Amino acid sequence: MRRFFDKPTPLPLQPWFLVLLAAYAILELSFNHRLLELASGSPVDMRATQLHDMEAWARVVSGLGLALLLMRWLDRVIRSRLLLVLFCCAAGLLLMWHVQKAVVDAIVDRADQTDLVMSFRSHLGTAEALRGRVELRGVPVLEAPAPEAVRPVMRALWTSSVLGLAPDDVELLSGASQLVGQWSSGPSPAQMRDAYRKAVMTPVALGASLLFGLLNLCQLLAGLSLVALERLGLPGLQQRLHAWMLPAWVAACLSWSLTAGNAWVDSPAYREVARPALWQAKPYLAPFLDWSLRAEPAWSDLLVWIHRELLLDFDFRNPLNMH
Secondary structure, three states, X not given: OHHHHOOOOOHHHOHHHHHHHHHHHHHHHHHHHXXXXXXXXXXXXXXXXXXXXXXXXXXXXXXXXXXXXXXXXXXXXXXXXXXXHHHHHHHHHHHHHHHHHHHHHHHHHOOOHHHHHHHHHHHHOHHHHHOOOEEEOOEEOOOOOOOOOOHHHHHHHHHHHOOOOOHHHEEEOOOHHHHXXXXXXXXXXXXXHHHHHHHHHHHHHHHHHHHHHHHHHHHHHHHHHHHHHHHOOOHHHHHHHHHHHHHHHHHHHHHHHHHOOOOOOOOHHHHXXXXXXXXXXXXXXXXXXXXXXXXXXXXHHHHHHHHHHHOOOOOOOOOOOOO
16 A cells, blocks of 8 residues: 555556545535536525635635646655645645635725626626627627527626626616516615626636646546556556546547637627727736636536535535524
């Protein structure tokens, strides 16, 4: 058993490290699907405590993902594998906890009343956007109702997509009177702020969790590929491909993620109106949204299967908040 931790054996080939990668990929990708499910609901359906729990989970799982990447990069620097694990876990958790919190807090703290109103109204108009009954500065959001494969990510990230616009830039072609009637007394300031925080947090958490999940899944696939070559009696080929195996898997995963288009991302309303406005108004949020909108539909089937079959629909609730 001790040989599993021997320093001469490359870390990517260590059985314990491959087990960690597999367990982490399941956790991270399952969390990503659960967050997408919650974000698809109404802003008033997600309680403040639930929003807080998902933010905390997002920082923890992303921190663990960064820790596994740091272990690979620092393995030659830190002599003890035990110290390597402890140091990288501490560094990854602390860094991702503070970075994600700083990004979300900075955007939320700079929000003005227009941002708050925009986020809440766009939440209420999500159903109409999915039906293609919304225009952005006169440009139709969709030519037809959103395809089924795109609905979950568009439902979760529609509000985030239009945060760079003003309320007057978004016109509901039908259903506007019903939406106004739902809130004749007006939402409370707390509800508007929670809706805005959810719109900011969701693409940050989704984008970071999916990226770290895929990178570590690539680490796992690269390690298993090298082990398979060794078991097949091809150590020479294994040595030649050792340095290229991980970059090859990463390139394949990123290519699949970024080339999988969808009706919302490919629409003129997003490309010509919503996306430029978001990059100009909220440049810290825009990269997370761009990545999430592209990558989430590409991996949706895998995420659903992992969450439902392997983690049995685990809800990622804070165990200390039994509500």
